[in-house]
Amino acid sequence: MREAYIVTSVRTPGCKMGKGAFKDTRPEDLLTFILNTAIEKTPNLSKKDVDDIMVGCCFPEAEQGLNIGRIVGQMAGFPVEVPGATINRFCSSGLEAICQAALRVMAGWAEITIGGGVESMSMVPMGGNMPRPHPEYTRTHPELYIAMGVTAENVAKKYEIPRQAQDEFAFHSHMKAAEARRKNLFTELIPTPAVRYVLSDNDTYKKETFIQDFDDGIREETSLDALAKLKSAFSVKGTVTAGNSSQTTDGAAASVIVSETKVKELDLKPIAKLKSYALVGCRPEEMGVGPKYAIPKLLKLAGLGISDIGVFEINEAFASQALYCVKALDIDIKKVNIHGGAIALGHPLGCTGAKLCSTLLANMIQTGSKYGIESMCIGGGMGAAALFELCE
Numbered sequence: 001m002r003e004a005y006i007v008t009s010v011r012t013p014g015c016k017m018g019k020g021a022f023k024d025t026r027p028e029d030l031l032t033f034i035l036n037t038a039i040e041k042t043p044n045l046s047k048k049d050v051d052d053i054m055v056g057c058c059f060p061e062a063e064q065g066l067n068i069g070r071i072v073g074q075m076a077g078f079p080v081e082v083p084g085a086t087i088n089r090f091c092s093s094g095l096e097a098i099c100q101a102a103l104r105v106m107a108g109w110a111e112i113t114i115g116g117g118v119e120s121m122s123m124v125p126m127g128g129n130m131p132r133p134h135p136e137y138t139r140t141h142p143e144l145y146i147a148m149g150v151t152a153e154n155v156a157k158k159y160e161i162p163r164q165a166q167d168e169f170a171f172h173s174h175m176k177a178a179e180a181r182r183k184n185l186f187t188e189l190i191p192t193p194a195v196r197y198v199l200s201d202n203d204t205y206k207k208e209t210f211i212q213d214f215d216d217g218i219r220e221e222t223s224l225d226a227l228a229k230l231k232s233a234f235s236v237k238g239t240v241t242a243g244n245s246s247q248t249t250d251g252a253a254a255s256v257i258v259s260e261t262k263v264k265e266l267d268l269k270p271i272a273k274l275k276s277y278a279l280v281g282c283r284p285e286e287m288g289v290g291p292k293y294a295i296p297k298l299l300k301l302a303g304l305g306i307s308d309i310g311v312f313e314i315n316e317a318f319a320s321q322a323l324y325c326v327k328a329l330d331i332d333i334k335k336v337n338i339h340g341g342a343i344a345l346g347h348p349l350g351c352t353g354a355k356l357c358s359t360l361l362a363n364m365i366q367t368g369s370k371y372g373i374e375s376m377c378i379g380g381g382m383g384a385a386a387l388f389e390l391c392e
């Protein structure tokens, strides 16, 4: 197989659902902006040379519906000949899009592809606007349809992850993210235009554009005491709270993937190669354990061990499951989510896999890590993991 090189990987900030900076900005506009930025940041790349645009989206309906991968390609000014697709594997959709786009290059079916992700949780709620589970199957298999927070409670209970450990994990997520923001370490983050509607003197709303240049869910002022006081969010006497769950968020991200031939022809400086991608299934009612099985499968494919990996981005869907996976795999916690994770930075569902790719690559450059792994749990009971190798 050929190599697939990631030459550019960028993201918008992640902003809180319903009350954050992107609450009134349409997902197509976030994605259009980040696709155009990815192209502009790739020297000598012309839009007409892109073979395909693959976009992860978890609830592809309403504002982000139809085929947003195709629609946004056109909105962003790609020629009509450049196709586009929308990919859904729930929380790994953005990573799935990057891996499918990379596989086309690896197979020799394409030279240049884009993989990305988008989600406006402000505009399309988790579960979609009109969920219609199968009436009989729901009765016999309710676990496939339960709230993600309930699966996090199940993991906490079954694998004995106490409330205090979850809150400490959440606290550190915010502290690491706050420090990274202060030190401008989110080099993959692109200040992004957003809109707001402001009431004007004649009682009509005026649309204004502004630039959002930071992740607005980071709580620099949080404390272990404040976290300990929060009520459980998904069951009466549970341990999973608003503080130790991922935040619901809006955002978009994109990576440009190129063959070796095109790297040379366009004189590009690749960041990393995508080496392997592994997926597993697990019990839906404890879907959070996914990374525990996906990461070893990935390492086996690559012939590497946990200690070969310099940095990990493991999606913090919930502290209970992320912490459980890190402990079960005996991963050095200092290598995990070094600038915070989804508890502080948000989890814009279908965008997350693409967002974490851009963060992981930036962190691999910052730490000089040869290998980095991105992994996440997936609703319905799955885990995904991808291995990236830094280019010289």
Ligand SMILES: CC(C)(COP(=O)(O)OP(=O)(O)OC[C@H]1O[C@@H](n2cnc3c(N)ncnc32)[C@H](O)[C@@H]1OP(=O)(O)O)[C@@H](O)C(=O)NCCC(=O)NCCS
Residues within 6 Å of the ligand: 091, 148, 149, 174, 219, 222, 223, 226, 227, 230, 233, 241, 242, 243, 244, 245, 246, 247, 248, 317, 318, 347, 377, 378, 379
């Ligand atoms: C848990 C959940 C329901 C909470 O939703 P929410 O109430 O909108 O959460 P918020 O972040 O706005 O927090 C609510 C309040 O809790 C308190 N709070 C939250 N985090 C806190 C922290 N770290 N420190 C102190 N207080 C905190 C605050 O009072 C906050 O209100 P404020 O924003 O006005 O200050 C939601 O985040 C959720 O569903 N998360 C999981 C998403 C998911 O399942 N994704 C898929 C995973 S597979």
